[in-house]
Amino acid sequence: MRHFTDSKTKNKPSLNDALAGIKRPRRGEQFTPAALSKLDENLRQNGPIQTTGPAPQVPARAVRGCDGVWDLIIDTCPYCHCRHFHGGGGADQPSSYGHRNSHCGPWFDNPGYILEGEA
Numbered sequence: 265m266r267h268f269t270d271s272k273t274k275n276k277p278s279l280n281d282a283l284a285g286i287k288r289p290r291r292g293e294q295f296t297p298a299a300l301s302k303l304d305e306n307l308r309q310n311g312p313i314q315t316t317g318p319a320p321q322v323p324a325r326a327v328r329g330c331d332g333v334w335d336l337i338i339d340t341c342p343y344c345h346c347r348h349f350h351g352g353g354g355a356d357q358p359s360s361y362g363h364r365n366s367h368c369g370p371w372f373d374n375p376g377y378i379l380e381g382e383a
């Protein structure tokens with residue numbers, strides 16, 4: 265397990281090093297079965313891919329379902345690049361922005377992110 269003391273790097277080298285050889289999803293797509301196999305192998309050998317430091321701010325798209333409940337959608341997760349969905353409440357306007365745990369699966373360990381409404 266590696267630790268970085270320089271906050272300016274935002275741990276990107278560690279994330280990219282850990283993901284070397286693993287094809288990350290394009291915007292809105294999910295991991296391929298081959299990439300998931302590599303992530304599983306990495307998890308067995310090294311544990312989850314760890315990112316430390318402050319949670320980044322991420323714009324979330326608010327989409328209201330036909331049941332009236334809002335989804336707050338991140339199209340490209342800063343960690344795994346997958347699309348993630350978070351509940352945004354059932355009021356007239358979406359709520360529940362702010363800090364959330366990421367939905368990256370067991371292969372990643374990170375501080376989550378801060379959902380922000382799109383302008």
Ligand SMILES: [Zn+2]
Nearest residue numbers: 341344367368
């Ligand atoms: Zn993710």
